[in-house]
Structure formats: structure tokens, C-alpha cells
Amino acid sequence: MNLKSVKLAALLVAGGLVALAGSMFREHRLFQEPTVAGPGVTEVKKLSDFSPVVAGTVNDCNVYILDSGVPGGTAFLIGGTHPEEPASNLSSQLFVENAVVKQGRLIVVNRANTSASQITRNGEAYPRFYSVQTPWGEKVWRMGDRCTNALDSWPDPEVYVHYPSGQNLAYMDIRNFNRTWPGRQDGLITERTNFAMMEMIRNEKVDIVLDYHEAELEYPVENTIVTHEKGQAVAAMTSMMLTSAVFPIPIGMEFSPTALHGLSHREIGDHSDAMSLLAEVAEPMLDRIRGITDEQLLMSGKDRFVMKAGEHKLLYAPIDENGWPIDIRVGRHVTTFMTALDVFNQIDPSKAVVISGVPSYQEMVDNGIGAYFKDPKSAPSDRVFMD
Numbered sequence: 001m002n003l004k005s006v007k008l009a010a011l012l013v014a015g016g017l018v019a020l021a022g023s024m025f026r027e028h029r030l031f032q033e034p035t036v037a038g039p040g041v042t043e044v045k046k047l048s049d050f051s052p053v054v055a056g057t058v059n060d061c062n063v064y065i066l067d068s069g070v071p072g073g074t075a076f077l078i079g080g081t082h083p084e085e086p087a088s089n090l091s092s093q094l095f096v097e098n099a100v101v102k103q104g105r106l107i108v109v110n111r112a113n114t115s116a117s118q119i120t121r122n123g124e125a126y127p128r129f130y131s132v133q134t135p136w137g138e139k140v141w142r143m144g145d146r147c148t149n150a151l152d153s154w155p156d157p158e159v160y161v162h163y164p165s166g167q168n169l170a171y172m173d174i175r176n177f178n179r180t181w182p183g184r185q186d187g188l189i190t191e192r193t194n195f196a197m198m199e200m201i202r203n204e205k206v207d208i209v210l211d212y213h214e215a216e217l218e219y220p221v222e223n224t225i226v227t228h229e230k231g232q233a234v235a236a237m238t239s240m241m242l243t244s245a246v247f248p249i250p251i252g253m254e255f256s257p258t259a260l261h262g263l264s265h266r267e268i269g270d271h272s273d274a275m276s277l278l279a280e281v282a283e284p285m286l287d288r289i290r291g292i293t294d295e296q297l298l299m300s301g302k303d304r305f306v307m308k309a310g311e312h313k314l315l316y317a318p319i320d321e322n323g324w325p326i327d328i329r330v331g332r333h334v335t336t337f338m339t340a341l342d343v344f345n346q347i348d349p350s351k352a353v354v355i356s357g358v359p360s361y362q363e364m365v366d367n368g369i370g371a372y373f374k375d376p377k378s379a380p381s382d383r384v385f386m387d
């Protein structure tokens with residue numbers, strides 16, 4: 001074989017690999033996630049119905065409205081802020097498919113930053129999909145990234161100057177949906193998405209917002225509720241009610257720093273009448289010291305390297321050979337919101353948001369969260385929505 005044919009063979013192999021990778025990226029980017037509108041869903045809107053600044057973009061997400069018809073308050077649940085944190089959108093979707101609202105109104109988004117759910121983190125070898133076993137088969141979601149896909153938001157600035165505070169943030173945070181609140185109507189797509197959600201929060205007179213996240217165990221803001229000053233009583237009481245009585249591992253409470261801008265718990269509270277809270281739960285796959293980054297680690301939360309770091313007291317959350325399974329992570333998130341609402345409802349009963357139909361923490365841990373997702377194939381087609 002002469003040199004020319006070696007080069008030609010190498011070119012063909014490289015071209016073949018590029019084509020294969022390209023088709024896999026495309027399959028992931030275009031994958032549709034069905035959500036079955038549960039018995040409580042009275043209307044499904046698009047985010048652009050509240051503000052035109054996201055019309056025609058990938059981030060014009062579904063907005064699920066569960067209206068009891070009984071006067072009360074309005075709660076807004078944000079899933080999918082960071083799509084590499086699956087407990088976030090799984091928890092919000094569990095409400096859409098199961099919750100029945102008895103008083104007031106619940107608004108839910110599952111894919112707050114859809115663009116970020118259509119790409120995984122470059123160079124990190126993330127799985128493209130993850131799944132949960134259900135009684136009717138395997139339910140699959142897109143694994144995503146922390147930030148908006150650069151294909152939808154390019155180029156990044158040298159320094160990201162947050163609007164309206166003027167604070168300087170890291171350049172890629174202009175694509176981080178939890179650094180771009182309260183948004184900007186003529187900004188890049190992530191800022192526009194936040195702006196549209198702020199418009200919805202203000203115009204729909206939302207009273208309480210909870211933003212779902214997961215965090216690495218090496219990070220100090222972990223297994224906690226971060227709250228705006230307005231949510232102090234709700235967050236403190238929720239933390240007390242859940243710690244030890246319901247959750248074997250405590251859930252803390254801390255204040256949103258007043259000088260740190262762009263975060264939901266700070267900006268939503270500052271720029272609307274709503275009280276804003278954010279919930280964190282442990283996700284070992286986000287730790288830098290993790291082992292093989294596959295779906296198994298993502299969903300089981302079991303990792304011997306992270307455990308080793310725990311033995312050396314390098315972590316802010318406990319971990320043992322049982323890991324942090326997704327049933328526990330979603331169970332904590334769902335129950336945190338339900339408990340926060342219980343406390344919120346006592347403050348002003350005329351603004352209450354009363355929800356039923358949602359499983360308890362122990363039911364989710366015992367039965368697995370797969371028991372609470374509906375089969376889109378056996379649901380009427382006009383009740384199935386693609387996120």
C-alpha cells in the first residue's frame with residue numbers, strides 16, 4: 001500500500017466518523033419529549049403568548065396551566081433551567097401529569113431553556129439520553145447542558161455585562177438561564193427567554209416561584225432552599241418541617257445574596273411581586289472527580305470516586321454506596337414544593353394554592369418515579385404535548 005492510499009483510507013475513516021457523530025448529534029437535537037397533560041391541566045400555552053420576544057425561537061416552550069377556577073394565589077414552577085440536572089424537569093413534569101389544583105392556579109414549564117436541552121456539554125462525554133422504567137415501558141428524555149446551545153446564541157461577549165445591574169460575569173454565563181434574569185427584550189436568546197418569563201410572572205400576578213436545580217456535592221450550595229428575603233418565612237418553615245421528619249438528609253435554607261445578580265431567587269423577587277425560591281439537590285454526576293460519565297451514574301448517583309472524596313471530607317453532602325438515586329432527588333424536589341405551598345397557604349389563605357394528586361416522598365422512593373409518568377401512546381392525542 002503506498003502513502004497516497006493510506007492517506008485516502010484515513011480520510012474516508014475520518015469522514016465516516018464525522019458523519020456518524022453528526023447523525024447522532026442531530027438525533028439528540030431533534031428528539032421530542034412527550035408530556036401527557038394530566039387531569040389538572042386546563043390550558044397549554046406557548047411562552048410567546050406572554051411575550052413575543054421568543055416567538056419563532058427554539059425557546060418558545062410549552063406553558064402548562066392548571067387552574068382550579070377557585071379564587072386563590074398563583075404559583076409558578078420552573079423545570080429545566082439547567083438541562084444537565086434531570087431532577088429539575090422530571091419533578092416539574094410529574095406535577096403536569098398528576099397534579100389537580102383545588103384552589104388557585106399552578107403554572108409549570110418543563111423546558112425553561114429548551115435550547116440547552118438539545119446539546120450536551122462539549123468534551124465531557126455525557127450520555128445523550130436518560131430514561132426511567134415505567135409500568136408501560138421505558139420513558140426517555142434528552143440529556144442537556146448547563147448553557148444555551150451556541151448554535152442558538154453566538155458569539156459570546158468577551159465579558160458578559162449583566163442587564164440591568166451592570167455586574168460583570170463570566171462570558172459563557174450570557175447563555176446560562178440562571179445568570180440572565182430578569183432578562184432583556186432585545187438581548188440574546190437566553191436573556192429574551194428570561195424577559196418573556198418575567199412578563200408572564202408580572203402579568204399573571206404570580207405570588208410564588210420555585211426554580212428546580214441539582215448541584216455537585218463539592219459545591220457548598222447543596223440540599224437547600226435559596227430564598228429571596230420575601231420568601232424567608234416559607235423557606236425557613238419548609239426546611240424545618242422536612243428535615244428529619246420527612247427527609248433522612250436535611251434540607252437547609254439560605255438567603256439569596258443581594259449583590260449577586262442574574263439568579264432567579266434574586267431577580268424574580270426584585271422585579272416582580274412574587275417571592276422567589278430555588279431548590280437544590282445532590283447530583284454526583286456533576287462532580288469533577290466523578291468516574292465514568294454514563295446514564296447509570298446520572299440516574300443512580302452512585303460513584304466510588306465521589307464517595308472517596310466524601311471520606312476525605314471534601315464534600316458538602318453525604319454519600320454512601322446507595323448513591324443519590326433519581327427517585328430520591330425527584331422525591332425531595334416534589335415534596336419541597338408541596339411543603340412550601342402548605343406554609344405559603346397559611347400566610348394568606350385568600351392567596352392559597354392547594355394541590356392534590358401528587359405522590360408523597362415515601363411513595364416516590366418506594367414505588368419509583370416511573371409509576372407516576374403517563375403513557376403518551378394510550379393518552380388522547382390532544383392531551384400529549386412535545387417539550
Ligand SMILES: [Zn+2]
Pocket residue numbers: 081082085212213214
Ligand atoms: Zn442548576
